[in-house]
Each structure stands twice: as C-alpha cells, then as structure tokens.
Amino acid sequence: MTTYLKELLLGLYLLSHYDYYLKRLIDLGGGVPLLLFAGVFGILLATLWLTAYIRSTAIRYLFALLFFASTLFFDVYTRVTADYLTYSTFVSLIYSGGFIDEALYQYRASVFLAAVGALPLLFGIALAPRRRLPLSSYALVAAPLCGVLLLTGILFVRSGEGARGLPAMYTPLVYLNLFAYEAASSTVGPRETVSLPRHGQAVGNDIVLIVDESVSGNYLDINVEHGVHSSLGQAYPGVSIYNYGYAASIANCSADTNVTLRYGGTRSDYLRINSTMPSIWQYARKAGLRTVYIDAQRTGGRLQNLMSKSERQEIDEFVQFNQTPVRDRDMAAAQKLIELLNNDTPELVYLNKVGAHFPVHDKYPDDFLVYRPALSRGQYADVSDTGERYDFGGQVEDWVRYRNAYKNTLLWNVGEFFARVFSQARLDNAVLIYTSDHGQDLHERGNPGVDTHCGGDPVVEEGLVPLVVIQGNGLHTLDWPRELAGNKDRSSHYNIFPTLLQLMGYDLTALQTIYGKSLSQHTEDEFTFNTRFNARLGEKPNWKHIDLKEVVTPTLQ
Numbered sequence: 176m177t178t179y180l181k182e183l184l185l186g187l188y189l190l191s192h193y194d195y196y197l198k199r200l201i202d203l204g205g206g207v208p209l210l211l212f213a214g215v216f217g218i219l220l221a222t223l224w225l226t227a228y229i230r231s232t233a234i235r236y237l238f239a240l241l242f243f244a245s246t247l248f249f250d251v252y253t254r255v256t257a258d259y260l261t262y263s264t265f266v267s268l269i270y271s272g273g274f275i276d277e278a279l280y281q282y283r284a285s286v287f288l289a290a291v292g293a294l295p296l297l298f299g300i301a302l303a304p305r306r307r308l309p310l311s312s313y314a315l316v317a318a319p320l321c322g323v324l325l326l327t328g329i330l331f332v333r334s335g336e337g338a339r340g341l342p343a344m345y346t347p348l349v350y351l352n353l354f355a356y357e358a359a360s361s362t363v364g365p366r367e368t369v370s371l372p373r374h375g376q377a378v379g380n381d382i383v384l385i386v387d388e389s390v391s392g393n394y395l396d397i398n399v400e401h402g403v404h405s406s407l408g409q410a411y412p413g414v415s416i417y418n419y420g421y422a423a424s425i426a427n428c429s430a431d432t433n434v435t436l437r438y439g440g441t442r443s444d445y446l447r448i449n450s451t452m453p454s455i456w457q458y459a460r461k462a463g464l465r466t467v468y469i470d471a472q473r474t475g476g477r478l479q480n481l482m483s484k485s486e487r488q489e490i491d492e493f494v495q496f497n498q499t500p501v502r503d504r505d506m507a508a509a510q511k512l513i514e515l516l517n518n519d520t521p522e523l524v525y526l527n528k529v530g531a532h533f534p535v536h537d538k539y540p541d542d543f544l545v546y547r548p549a550l551s552r553g554q555y556a557d558v559s560d561t562g563e564r565y566d567f568g569g570q571v572e573d574w575v576r577y578r579n580a581y582k583n584t585l586l587w588n589v590g591e592f593f594a595r596v597f598s599q600a601r602l603d604n605a606v607l608i609y610t611s612d613h614g615q616d617l618h619e620r621g622n623p624g625v626d627t628h629c630g631g632d633p634v635v636e637e638g639l640v641p642l643v644v645i646q647g648n649g650l651h652t653l654d655w656p657r658e659l660a661g662n663k664d665r666s667s668h669y670n671i672f673p674t675l676l677q678l679m680g681y682d683l684t685a686l687q688t689i690y691g692k693s694l695s696q697h698t699e700d701e702f703t704f705n706t707r708f709n710a711r712l713g714e715k716p717n718w719k720h721i722d723l724k725e726v727v728t729p730t731l732q
C-alpha cells in the first residue's frame with residue numbers, strides 16, 4: 176500500500192478535478208485534435224509522476240511547492256469566476272497584484288477549499304519515495320522542466336491558447352514563462368508617464384470623444400441616401416460639422432477598439448503601446464484638462480473595455496447611470512454631456528454610448544417605432560447587451576425585422592441624442608469627435624448566422640464606422656477643412672488619438688513618430704481593421720481592408 180502511496184495521492188488529486196478534464200475531452204470530440212491532446216496529456220502526466228520520484232529532498236520539495244501554488248492559483252480563479260483562466264486574464268491579474276490582499280480576504284472560503292483540494296498533489300510529490308525508479312537523478316529533475324518547456328512551446332505558437340483541459344498544475348507556471356518572455360520583449364511592462372513635449376498654455380476648451388456602440392457608418396443619413404436621420408447632416412448656428420465620411424475601425428470588437436482609442440495603439444505597435452504607454456487621461460491631465468468618463472453601458476462601478484482599476488484612478492469624474500433604464504441612458508448621457516459643455520471647466524470627456532448593440536428590440540421608445548416590421552417588443556426592456564436570442568432565429572425575415580429595429584434605435588440613440596446636444600449645449604468652446612466602436616453585419620446579403628460583430632471572419636461593414644468632428648465657430652484649434660476632402664472616406668480610428676493629442680497642444684512632429692497621423696494632416700490611412708486583435712507571442716494580427724465598392728447600404732423603406 177505505502178509503496179504506491181504517491182500514485183494514490185496523485186490519482187486522487189486528478190480524480191477530484193475530473194470534470195475539468197472530462198469537459199475538454201467532450202469538447203474535442205475526436206480525430207486528430209483528440210489524439211494530440213491525449214499525447215500531450217500523457218507526457219505531462221508522466222513528467223509529473225517522475226517529479227514525485229526526484230531523489231534530492233530539497234529539489235522534490237521545491238517542485239511540490241511550485242506545482243501546489245500553481246494549481247491553487249488556477250483552482251481559486253476557477254472557483255471564484257466559474258471561468259477558465261486564459262493567458263490574457265493571467266496577465267491582467269499580475270498587473271492588478273496591488274489588490275491581492277483584498278481578493279484573498281474576499282474569497283478566503285474559495286482559497287481554503289482549493290488549498291485543501293490541492294493537498295494530495297502537494298503530498299503526492301513531496302513524500303519520500305518508497306521505490307527507486309531506474310533513471311538517473313538528472314533525468315528525474317529534467318522531467319518537470321521538459322513538461323513545462325513543451326507546454327510553453329505549444330502555447331507560444333498559439334498565442335497563449337492550448338492548455339485547456341491539460342493537467343492544471345502546469346498552466347500558471349507556463350503562463351509565467353510566456354509573461355517573462357513578453358516582459359523581456361517589452362510588449363508588457365510598467366506604464367510610462369507623459370514625456371511628449373507640449374506647446375502653449377493649459378487647454379482652455381472642452382475636448383470630447385463620443386464612442387457610439389455598434390453604429391455602422393453605412394446606416395446614417397450623413398453617408399448614404401436612405402440612411403437614418405442622425406441630426407448631424409443639418410446646419411446649426413455657430414457650429415461647424417466636418418464629416419469625414421466612412422472610417423475604418425480599429426477592430427470589430429468593442430473592447431479592442433476602446434482600449435486602443437484610450438491608449439493610442441497603432442497598427443504596427445498596438446500591443447506595446449496599449450500596455451506600456453500613457454493613457455489619454457494622463458495626457459489630458461498634463462494638458463490641464465479635468466478628465467471625465469461617461470459609461471452609459473455598465474452600472475455599479477463595473478469597469479469594461481479592458482479598463483483597469485489603476486486606469487480608473489486617472490479619471491476625475493466617473494459617470495454611470497445606475498437608476499436609468501437602458502432605453503434612456505443615451506439621453507441621460509446627452510444631459511450629462513450638456514452639463515459638462517455648459518460649465519466653464521475645460522475637460523476631456525470620453526463617452527461610451529449605449530448605441531445599438533444586440534438586443535435592439537427595446538432600445539427605443541414607441542414614438543420612434545418608425546421602421547416596420549420590427550422585432551417584437553417588451554422582452555429586453557432593460558438589457559444593454561446580451562448573447563441571448565429571443566424571438567430571433569437568424570433567418571432572412573428575422574434580419575428584415577432586425578434591421579428595422581436597428582434603424583429605430585439609431586433614430587433615437589443617434590438622431591435624438593444629437594438633437595438634444597445641439598439644442599441645449601453651448602458648443603462655442605468645444606471640439607467633439609464622434610465615431611462608433613465598430614460597424615455591423617446586418618446580413619443584407621442573406622448570409623446566415625445570428626451575430627452582428629466580433630467574429631473571426633467579418634464582412635467589410637463590421638469595420639465601417641462614422642467619423643465626424645463638431646466644433647464651435649469661434650474656436651480656433653486645428654485646420655480641419657484643409658485636408659477634409661482628401662481624408663474623407665479614407666481615414667480611420669487610428670487617426671483619432673493623434674488628433675486628440677494635437678488638440679491638447681502636444682508637439683505634432685513628436686507625437687506623430689509614436690502615434691501616427693492626425694486628421695489635420697493627409698492621413699494616407701491603410702483603411703483596414705484588425706480581425707485578430709489578441710495576437711500576442713507567436714501570432715500575427717489579421718488586417719481586413721475595406722473596399723468601399725463592397726459596402727451594402729440600406730434601401731428605401
């Protein structure tokens with residue numbers, strides 16, 4: 176019995192986590208992927224077993240503790256979030272290390288249970304071996320190292336993916352290896368402070384970036400004949416509106432675009448810039464602006480779009496609308512924006528609107544039910560976004576109703592939003608840039624599916640967004656008209672961050688070498704969006720070019 180005590184303990188540990196391994200087996204189904212998975216699983220199990228027979232007590236204890244700590248980390252995360260620990264989450268967790276005391280206290284019950292559950296692994300490795308395996312001492316010590324190296328290699332070429340369902344005690348150790356590699360190649364690292372040179376006094380006007388949600392550039396009246404009324408196509412006294420037409424988005428997923436708009440990542444260097452360079456808030460504060468973030472999508476202080484708690488601390492006023500129904504949140508955002516434009520404090524305002532994310536059944540009031548037939552009403556009265564699909568089968572006729580509901584939503588969340596801003600806000604001392612995080616696949620070509628964005632093989636419209644600059648006539652900032660004709664339908668989200676910095680008085684030549692061209696220059700943009708944004712380690716991003724000849728526009732209702 177005691178001869179096989181190690182095997183019993185290790186077996187007990189693996190059995191107690193059988194659901195994790197079994198789930199992966201079921202997901203894999205069969206064929207070559209299953210064979211490869213089984214092969215790697217077998218190797219990792221063998222190297223773990225050999226680890227338990229390392230003769231040097233000190234080295235065996237060391238590995239026992241390492242594997243114990245690693246599995247504990249993995250198990251606590253799984254217990255707390257009911258989710259698989261991915262590599263990018265692991266990196267975020269490392270950077271939020273300052274909150275570890277808080278987390279340990281808050282989740283102490285989960286930590287305790289996971290620790291008890293991992294004891295068989297700890298003792299299974301640590302106990303003195305009762306048998307001597309016919310292998311050299313060096314071979315036994317090399318075994319766990321080979322296991323970790325093998326998995327590190329696999330995850331490297333797969334951008335951190337590939338450990339799912341494999342013996343979990345290896346996963347955080349391997350993530351740590353990948354992280355060390357990224358830290359050494361500076362795609363991760365501590366955040367820098369502002370070092371760009373600036374000209375002039377503190378900024379004396381408001382600078383506003385309005386980022387709409389899921390508003391496709393080809394559905395607004397400023398760009399197409401039968402587009403939805405946006406209130407951006409008419410003249411208002413004392414205000415100039417410069418329409419840059421169609422622009423390319425950064426990516427076709429909300430978080431990827433938003434984090435890049437806040438940190439200024441470029442097509443060639445976004446991983447490094449987004450994770451190590453200063454945020455838009457840091458640049459704004461240095462330029463004398465108060466920083467305001469309005470998030471109309473989330474409530475209760477929850478952060479989204481890859482915003483960290485430390486970024487949150489760079490924001491002077493953090494606004495969410497906890498008590499307002501989803502349908503009215505963009506109007507609440509308009510009201511808040513009007514207040515900020517009408518106070519006499521120069522501010523940088525970044526606004527994430529509710530816009531037109533799925534579900535769009537109930538994102539507009541009855542008075543705005545203009546386009547018919549629309550999706551049935553009443554099921555999603557207070558849902559900002561969801562993956563759920565009630566009354567929606569993704570058939571051709573479903574998409575007809577979807578597009579009508581979508582247009583009604585735009586009428587309210589874009590048309591009415593701007594109507595209120597233009598009628599009530601003082602715009603004489605403000606520059607506003609309006610865009611959306613990404614476009615939409617509204618299945619106009621009859622292509623099947625229920626998704627509108629964020630997939631790996633998107634249509635061109637998913638990367639097609641509006642880009643508009645609004646400015647009070649008395650204010651002299653950048654020479655917008657100079658390059659407008661050349662930049663219209665040819666610029667992208669990547670031009671927004673440099674434009675904001677230039678508006679804040681940062682030196683154009685200096686900022687351009689890091690962040691690229693501002694809208695005041697001939698942008699000569701590549702007009703592509705990224706369909707594989709999370710391309711770290713061995714993977715490369717995937718750029719989709721938008722050919723405007725392919726773009727489908729709405730027909731007359």
Ligand SMILES: [Zn+2]
Nearest residue numbers: 389428429612
């Ligand atoms: Zn989005």
